[in-house]
Amino acid sequence: MYYYRLYESPLGTLTIVSKQDKITNLFLTTEQFESFKSGTDVVSDQTQKCEVLQIAIQQLHEYFHENRKEFHFPMELNGTDFQKKIWKKLREIPFGKVWSYQDVAMAIGQKNAVRAIGQANKANKLPIFIPCHRVIGKNKKLTGYAGTKTELKATLLTHEKIPFKE
Structure with missing residues (x-):
């Protein structure tokens, strides 16, 4: 239950x-x-x-x-091994910082996995707790969040005082 x-x-x-x-x-x-x-x-x-x-x-x-910067409580991560690897890496992005999808791909040693990282972000059932909002386009532009909710991503980035392009 x-x-x-x-x-x-x-x-x-x-x-x-x-x-x-x-x-x-x-x-x-x-x-x-x-x-x-x-x-x-x-x-x-x-x-x-x-x-x-x-x-x-x-x-x-x-x-x-x-301004709590990290979350510490038990979380159940349901996904593929690749998704879990991405979600673990996302938790390493510090509060107030952003990485591009390419940065995440390089951090996991799979430079061509940019689209797969986007799909892993989309599958994240624990947004905010696993900060997929801190992943933006290489040109600092907002990309999809929670489907098409880029305004939520903008609010979270603004809260963390992170500059971005709309």
């Missing part, structure tokens, strides 16, 4: 989901969560029994209001 809680952020209402004491998803839009919810056994954690949800919400609050 999955549990969820809502968090009101500068991006709007975020939905954090956990299962067996690990955070599994962070939904940036209500529509994304509703789609997930329709095919999953998920209930609200209004009783606040799920400690990892409380920790994730506290750390999100600190990120948005106190």
Whole structure:
């Protein structure tokens, strides 16, 4: 069974989901969560029994209001070995910095994997926690985020005081 809680952020209402004491998803839009919810056994954690949800919400609050730079709680990463490798590398991008897709490809020793890195970013179920928003085009231009939500990426980069081109 999955549990969820809502968090009101500068991006709007975020939905954090956990299962067996690990955070599994962070939904940036209500529509994304509703789609997930329709095919999953998920209930609200209004009783606040799920400690990892409380920790994730506290750390999100600190990120948005106190400049928390990293997230530390158990996360469940569901993806291919390649995707997990990319997500691990994304967590190495420091707060307030960006890498290009090419930078990520070079960092994993696969200089021709730029498109695959974009697909791994797209498959990231834990945006913000795994900071795929810190990956932008080589020319400092914004590229896709959470599908077509580049305005959310712009808000996160602005929050971290990272310059970019629209």
